[in-house]
Amino acid sequence: MIQLIRGFKDILPAEVALWQHIERTAVALFAAFGFDEIRVPIMEKTELFARGIGEDTDIVEKEMYTLEDRGGERLTLRPEATASIVRAYIQHKLYADDPLRKLYTIGPMFRRERPQKGRYRQFYQIDVEAFGMAGPYIDAQMIHMLHLFFQRLGVSRSLAHLNSLGCPVCRPRFREALSGLLAQVEEKLCADCRRRQARNPLRVLDCKVPTCREAVADAPAIVDYLCDDCRQHFNSVTESLARLGVPFELNKRLVRGLDYYTRTTFEIQTDLLGAQSAVAGGGRYDGLVETLGGPATPAIGFAVGFDRLVEILGQRLKVEAPKPALFIAALGEKARREAFYWCAALAAAGIYVEMEHGDKSLKAQMKRADRLGAARVLIVGEAELASGKANLRDMATKAQSEIALDGVAEKLEQTLKP
C-alpha cells in the first residue's frame, strides 16, 4: 500500500467541519477589522525565502523543501507566507493605490522537521499582515484581533507573550552587552549555545537547557536597551492592550527565529500542546519590504498554527454532521430508478436527500435511514408504483401518511423546504 508522506496528513471528512468553522470565524473577524484576503502560490524562487527569512535561520538552513525544476531553476515550497505576501505587495505595487494594506491568507506551509505533536511537515497557517503603518496602534490592533479570535473560538489556557526586539539603532547596543555577558559565562553554556553565541547571541536567551537558563538568568533585558523611539512605541503598545482589555505578559526571553523581526514581537502560548507551546506568533518587520526590493515600508504580521488550533479545539468542539431531510427507501429496480430522479430533483432544489443504491431489505434501509438521522423516509416498492401512492414516514413520531406519486418530487420539495 502506498502511504502518505511522512509528516503530512489527511484531513478526513469528520474533521473538516471544525476546520471550516475556524476558517469562517477568522474570515468574519478579519473582515470587521478591514483585512482583505490574498492568495499567493505555495512555491516561490528559493532566493525569496533565503533573503526574506534570513540565510542563518534554521528554516532556511535545514528545513526547506527545495528542488530544481526542469529548467534548472531553484524553487522552494513555502515555509511561511510572509515573504510571498511581501513579494506580491512589491511586485503588484499594492502600495501605489494606498500604501496602507491589510491582508490575510490561509493555506499550507512546508518545513522538513521531525514530526511530533502539533508539528507537521505540511501544516496550515492563517497568516495576517499589515503594511504601511509605523505607529503602535496597529501593533495593538493585531494582538487585540488575535485575542478576539481565540476568544470566539473558545480557546482557554492561552496567553499573549510580548517583547520588543528594538531596531537597527538600539539592537546592536544590546547585542554587544549580551555578548559581553555570554563571554563571561561561556563554560556554563551548552554546545548549541556556544555556537549561537557568535552568530545569533539573542537566541541563547530562549535556550531551554536549565544550566543555560541559569547562566543567563541576570542577562540584560533588551527592553532596557531600547532607544527612545522604540521605548515609546513599546510603551504605547502595552498601554493600548491594557485599555483594550487584552491580557498579556511581558517576556524578555521571547526571541523569534526569523531574522526580519523588529520592535514588537508576540506569541500566543498554551500548555495544551506538549512542547509546541506557540499556537500563534508574529511581530513587526519594518525592514523587510525594503530588503526585498520595495519602498521602505513599515509592516507587522502574525501567523496562527491552524493544525495546532484544531488540536486544542478538537477535544472540545463537536460540529454535528448534516442530517438528510429525507431518505428514500426503494424496493426493487423500478422503484430505485424513480427514486434516483426524485433525489436528483430535490438535491437541485437544495434539499439533502439520501437513498439506498443496493438491493437491500426494507429493514436494512430503515436502519441506515435511522443511522443517518433522516427526518423522514419515503417508502416505495412495487405495490406503491402500482397504486400510485407511497408512504411517508416521520421517523421521530413514527406517523405515516400517504402521498401520491404523481408530481411527488414537487410535493416533497414543498413539504421538506426548511
Place this chain on the structure above:
RNA sequence: GUGGGUGUAGCUCAGUUGGCAGAGCACCAGGUUGUGGCCCUGGGUGUCGUGGGUUCAAGCCCCAUCACUCACCCCA
C-alpha cells in the same frame, strides 16, 4: 539530525514459557415474507507494519527497515 516508546480486525486493545489469531465496540445477515433505535442468534471482516534470520514451530526471540508517537532542537 539525536534519543525513548509503540505498531495485532474499521476503532480501542488482550494475546502466558515460542505450539490452531482473540475480546469489546462498529459492521453485515437473520429473528419480523415490506418498517429504524432495544433485545436475541449467527458471521471475523486479519499481509500480527514490512523484509530477512533463528527454530520442527515465531504475533512472541534476533537483525534491518518503514510508520506513528513523545522529547531534544526549532517554530505556527
